[in-house]
Amino acid sequence: MSKLRIEDLDKIAERQKKIVSLRDGAGRVKITVHMGTCGISAGARKIMSAVIRCVEESAASDIVVTTSGCAGLCSREPMMTVEVIEQAPVKYVDLDEEKVKEIFDEHVMKGNIVEDYALAMGGEHTL
């Protein structure tokens, strides 16, 4: 195999940073797909795949995708929460794959909340 030059080192680093940055738990945007039993039966697995596909296509390295449990509003599943760093989280409801794509392009990439699908902003008060 050919030996590395300094530029090659940067290329590998760039490629790897995506993977490794996830392990820092830090990112510009965090997308949480709610994967309770209700969410899964309403199709949250498809939503998750769609989100991962969007992240992959965008080639962005600062997006963290994670799962959490039922958000308590089982009738509006599948749901996901988009949290842009230093902004209040937004919960989206009644999702399908097209809506995910739209939310990803508008909210995640451009910062515009897609009000049509949004349920609420902010989180619940916890003690």
Added chain:
Amino acid sequence: MNSLQTENVEAEPAAGKRPGNYRMHLMLCAGTGCVSGGSYKIKEALERELAKHGLTDEVAVVMTGCNGFCAQGPVMAVQPDGIFYQLLDEKDIPHLVEEHMLKGRPVEELMYTPPAERAAVPKMSEIGFFKKQRLLALRNRGLIDPEKIDDYIGRDGYQALAKVLSQMEPEEVVQEVIASGLRGRGGGGFPTGIKWKTCRLTPGEPKYVVCNADEGDPGAYMDRSIVESDPHVVLEGMAIAAYAIGASKGYVYIRHEYPLALERLRKAIADAREYGLLGRNILDQGFDFDIAIHLGAGAFVCGESTALMASMEGHVGEPRAKYIHTVEHGLWDRPTNLNNVETYANVPQIILRGAKWFTSIGTGDVTKNPWGGSKGTKVFSLVGKVNNTGLVEVPMGITLREIIFDIGGGIPNGKKFKAVQTGGPSGGVLPESLLDMPVDFDQLTSVGSMMGSGGMIIMDEDDCMVDIARYFVDFLVGESCGKCLPCREGLRQMSSLLNDICNGTAEKGAISLLEELGQTLAETSLCALGRTAGNPVLTTIRYFRDEYEAHINKKKCPAGVCKALITYSIDAKKCNGCTLCARECPQHAIEGEKRKPHRINNNLCIRCGICREVCKQDAILVK
């Protein structure tokens, strides 16, 4: 570059996918501690369960190096959630995968619960053990797969080497390391940059760079852990040193008892050669450097620089007089730069982030004098009577109390802290009154101990200080190479005196004789092993003289350890006559009727302590 990418695809579980598409990484510890606890079985179970739920393409299982929290192993961090699981077992995995990886509900039963608290703490950053640590030499631990060179490159690996080769003159590299105030992490605390400078200026070709991974202190495993969790950082540090001093050949002297570290080191060297990061014309910058491994047979004295080099040349591992410096007359009588694993591991970050950044961490002022302070961090292995045994990296200047209580989680079973031994067998034993002392090279030396390679053994009220001193002296008697008289004979005499004290046969004056022997060793021994060998005895006398006196004058062992000086008896008020002790006693020295208080026949009792361990009523008394 094509074959490189192919290799990557094969290495990832989801063939055909671009790496980076996983939404979750399971960072499972594969350090020696966790592997012996069954990490690889857990890995298989995880992969099986992930496949069952169709998550193989979304969730990656990554084997990492030692995470440091060995007491709770096998451990696993789930990222990006930052959830930390511990004491994992194969049978936990199906439930864990279904709940957390599929449904996103972290499993509380498997999380860490700090001693003295009830609620489990889910996030790594909130666990006291991790919170106060500052990772520099161990910055990649738990974050990269140590067997994948690309993972290391993804965390700025080999960027420092690229920087020195393309932008810095060797002299500038030396100046940067001097300015950083980095001091030898093997224990001596000699300024690394000064060593490099001397080696660089000494005439003679070829020159050598050697890495000392011959970690021999009981209870110390910092170097092993660095090599296991991030082998490339050591190679990169060595390559930078080689460039700075003008060497083209390097050796890692590592003990053969470290099989996992050795395996990862071999793989790292092979991968680095493949990428042209070792070998001829590195990164196309016209610099040649290669590294070979030298296996040590595990003698403690071979951690000493001159003995190490003698051993590498095929001679008996014995030290020589230190006025002939190894930087001038080292391996094969050539100028040789020897640094410890942890020292090399600090170098790449110093080059990348600058000496000024490094000096912002730690104690003292090194701008005019490299001995003026202790900069950066130090890795300690925390063992003994402490809740969170493990490997910790902390900024210099942190107090012993913070290390033992905030990070270490205090003493188990509600016992009282008594002493901490720092610096390995030739370090000192420090009492409670010194707990608020900031830890750095000079402070530790000033109280009669030393930094050593960073072993820290915690002792509680049940430990007898005379017995502890005897333990370390006996270790050193076995490890003394015997070349010089003070160490060979002096240690034997100290051992025999300590035995007399523990047996209650010592005469008055034994303490001052021990002190005199310790001083003589310090002044007349050939190498540092002998010069510091008296430290455990001298410091225990200095801080726990009353215990020595109780042994000699009152023939009592206050901690209840020294068998010749204690008697066992049964508290008749507490004993409920359950007969458990009588059945377990190997000497049949306990008699009594059922449901009535038992008695111990002291003529038969061998003071093994089994009765005390089995008694549920806490009725066995030791005096």
